[in-house]
Amino acid sequence: MRVDLVDGNRGLRLHVDPLETLIVRGDLGEPVVRFDHDGVWVNTHSVTASADKLVPPSPTVRGVVWSLRTHGHTLRWHEHRLAPPVSMRPGVTGSWSVPILLNRSPRSLEGTFVRVARPRWWLWGAVALVLGVLIAGVAWRVPRWRPRLVLVLGAFAAVGALASASSFALADEISGASEWIEVAAVGLLVTLAAFAIVHRREGWRVWIGAAIGIVCMTFSLGTLDVFAHGYVISILPATLARIGVLLAVVAGAATAAVAITAEFDSERSRTARAARMPTQPPPRPRPRARAR
Numbered sequence: 445m446r447v448d449l450v451d452g453n454r455g456l457r458l459h460v461d462p463l464e465t466l467i468v469r470g471d472l473g474e475p476v477v478r479f480d481h482d483g484v485w486v487n488t489h490s491v492t493a494s495a496d497k498l499v500p501p502s503p504t505v506r507g508v509v510w511s512l513r514t515h516g517h518t519l520r521w522h523e524h525r526l527a528p529p530v531s532m533r534p535g536v537t538g539s540w541s542v543p544i545l546l547n548r549s550p551r552s553l554e555g556t557f558v559r560v561a562r563p564r565w566w567l568w569g570a571v572a573l574v575l576g577v578l579i580a581g582v583a584w585r586v587p588r589w590r591p592r593l594v595l596v597l598g599a600f601a602a603v604g605a606l607a608s609a610s611s612f613a614l615a616d617e618i619s620g621a622s623e624w625i626e627v628a629a630v631g632l633l634v635t636l637a638a639f640a641i642v643h644r645r646e647g648w649r650v651w652i653g654a655a656i657g658i659v660c661m662t663f664s665l666g667t668l669d670v671f672a673h674g675y676v677i678s679i680l681p682a683t684l685a686r687i688g689v690l691l692a693v694v695a696g697a698a699t700a701a702v703a704i705t706a707e708f709d710s711e712r713s714r715t716a717r718a719a720r721m722p723t724q725p726p727p728r729p730r731p732r733a734r735a736r
Contacts, residue, residue: 449555
């Protein structure tokens with residue numbers, strides 16, 4: 445038997461040898477799931493199975509009615525008994541237990557959990573504010589750097605979005621296809637950023653960088669909840685995952701603002717050059733030769 449905790453330690457996955465019989469018991473002691481040589485079965489009259497969304501809700505009926513779930517020998521489901529108590533304080537360790545019958549012998553799956561304290565959102569907000577002020581200061585004090593600054597900010601936004609999105613998608617095999625689509629889209633934006641860097645036309649480079657930053661910021665807005673929860677489902681440490689999200693949002697938003705100011709500067713430069721150009725008088729008509 446192999447036991448794995450998935451989906452941020454809220455899901456339970458069991459793999460049982462076909463030669464063994466295992467029954468998972470529910471909150472009321474009723475059989476919920478059965479593993480045997482034929483596959484995995486679910487009790488359709490189990491209240492716990494209905495609560496864990498293994499079967500649709502049904503009227504409470506006594507008895508056991510087994511329904512074949514799969515011919516395989518592995519099942520994964522959301523196990524509500526893995527959730528810590530709501531009143532549990534941060535830093536406190538608790539225990540969880542799921543009773544089972546292994547070859548008619550009563551046993552239990554046991555483990556521990558720790559409630560992680562929530563991050564200080566105001567501290568991360570202060571960091572975002574400081575970054576925004578620094579970017580605004582550089583763009584204001586050195587106007588000629590604005591086109592390059594757009595590219596740099598777009599690149600930082602793409603790297604932050606790619607790092608955070610990849611870490612979230614790889615953290616758990618339950619990750620949906622939408623997360624992998626987001627990772628592919630951000631990877632495409634990184635390639636586009638490299639193309640913008642080598643492109644010669646400054647106007648194209650500025651707006652490509654701005655588009656990259658805005659899209660990366662939009663993707664990362666949906667992950668701002670990492671600053672509200674103590675536990676982050678990511679292959680990266682929670683702090684690095686939050687840094688990636690913060691970088692994508694702040695740098696992405698800054699690219700739009702700097703790109704607009706850079707375009708205004710470019711337009712003023714074109715107007716000034718046109719005003720300085722001397723106006724040439726129209727060409728005089730050449731005299732025509734007369735025949736004698």
